Amino acid sequence: MIDLMMTSPAPQQEYDWLALAQSLGQQFAAVEHAADVSDAFVAENFVELRQSGLSAMGVPQELGGGGTSYPEVCQVLQILGHHCSSTALAFAMHTHQVMVPTWKWRHRQAPVDGLLRRIAEERIILLSSGGADWLQGSGTATATEGGFLINARKGFASGAPAGNVLITSAIYADPTEGPTVLHFALPMQTPGVSIEPTWQAMGMRGTGSHDIVLSNVFIPEQSIALRRPAGKWHxxxxxxxxxxxxxxxxxxxxxxxxxxxxxxxxxxxxxxxxxxxxxxxxxxxxxxxxxxxxxxxxxxxxxxxxxxxxxxxxxxxxxxxxxxxxxxxxxxxxxxxxxxxxxxxxxxxxxxxxxxxxxxxxxxxxxxxxxxxxxxxxxxxxx
Missing domain, CATH: 1.20.140.10 (Butyryl-CoA Dehydrogenase, subunit A, domain 3)
Incomplete structure (x- = not known):
């Protein structure tokens, strides 16, 4: 087992993330080309992204991360994209899920420090279903005692084989408010969560953008982070x-x-x-x-x-x-x-x-x- 904490740069030191991205990008290219041929996920590259500390580069230093600025985060992704398209795109889906709570923490003092500390300390990888769901949402949430049962198929979940937590949503037929999208974070080890290996694509073949299937997954009421009307800007x-x-x-x-x-x-x-x-x-x-x-x-x-x-x-x-x-x-x-x-x-x-x-x-x-x-x-x- 790789000791991620021992091999990651100290969060308070100045670190050249762009040079690291250049070096890793060149290293990642061979794995990516092999993945492109076989429709495999770039798993080895994601191990390195965790080990190097890049997976936590955007977490504020105060919370144990790299404290990288937003423009520099974008530059890192641009450099990685130059060398290894699939690795970069799958990593972008994790990275933007890091930078959204970082923005909330810095600008609105939102209580998201627990998640950000986990990203920095445990090197967890976040998955997103937002692009496939977008404003309308997908899947069903059925009210049950203490929460909801979720049934859904989430497509285009880039990085699925490496993910620890899925940031997703489902639609609840609220008897008062009408179709309501419920947003929540779901550990991938939750009973009823599975990955269906469906990703055979024209390009970005190494992203592991498989379907994540949620079958009667229980979400406690207190785990619902947001409720919003389906299909409306929020x-x-x-x-x-x-x-x-x-x-x-x-x-x-x-x-x-x-x-x-x-x-x-x-x-x-x-x-x-x-x-x-x-x-x-x-x-x-x-x-x-x-x-x-x-x-x-x-x-x-x-x-x-x-x-x-x-x-x-x-x-x-x-x-x-x-x-x-x-x-x-x-x-x-x-x-x-x-x-x-x-x-x-x-x-x-x-x-x-x-x-x-x-x-x-x-x-x-x-x-x-x-x-x-x-x-x-x-x-x-x-x-």
Missing amino acids: PAFHLISMIAIPIIYAVYVGVAEAARDLAVQQASKSCDDEHVCDLVGGLENEIATARIMLQHMVATAVSSQPGFDTTNQIMTGRTLVAKAVLRAVDMAMDIAGGRAFHRPFGLEKLFRDAQGARYHPLREQVQRQLSGKLALGCDQDSL
Whole structure:
């Protein structure tokens, strides 16, 4: 058994998390490529993420963590995304679940110190079902003595094989309030919780984004952290959008940067080919767009408060980053030519992995509808 506490950096010391991410990313690449071939989870890499202390880098130093700033956390994910897409994306799902309570602790003095201390001391990994559930929620919560029985199937639970605690929700047919989404944290060892290995995907194959099945899982009443109307925006989702989306899309910017580097390396002797130079220039524009928009998202998250205006900025950035990333990997394929079609070159994997940028909320059509309604001054209570 690896002694995680003995091998992690002391929480109060200054630590170069970016250099650590660079070193680990290069180390993780071989495991990730093997996982991509076999649809396996990048389990070895998650052991290292725990052991190195990266899993607790965002926990405040006062609570035993690394005290890493939000912008630096995003940079770490961007670096990891450059080297190991699946590892980075699965880790982003844990990381944003760390940074949300960290924000609440710093800005609202919320009583979340117990969870944050566990992340720092025990190196627990958090799982999220938020992207698949989003505003509507999924699954059923049936009232029973002392709490609820939960039945649900939670898809796209990235990092599921390594997770210790699932942050999720279910819908309760409240006789007074109507469909109500109940939010709660659920230890993965709880009776009735199982992982169904369903993840066979086009890209991000090593994320272990399996289904988590909840069968008559008992949740005590006192464990319900939040109740909200199903399908409606709630302050909690404005906070999640503000914190989570830049972290997740930092990974995709890293993927696009890696594709750019491979393509430029392949075309390095084409200075006399004006067509190739034009393509490379277009690729540089797309990478610049992705980076600038990511920087705007991160700056917005740092300087703003959760709400519709902030969510609008973040989600607009999400659309523009995704489009730039997808155009960048497409251009990289054109620049590299036929070699890009060969798996050993590596660009084909990056192209596939980048396609995941399409699917996180809010997808472009929904984002545009939200932005349009806000621009038109529509009643926010109806959104």
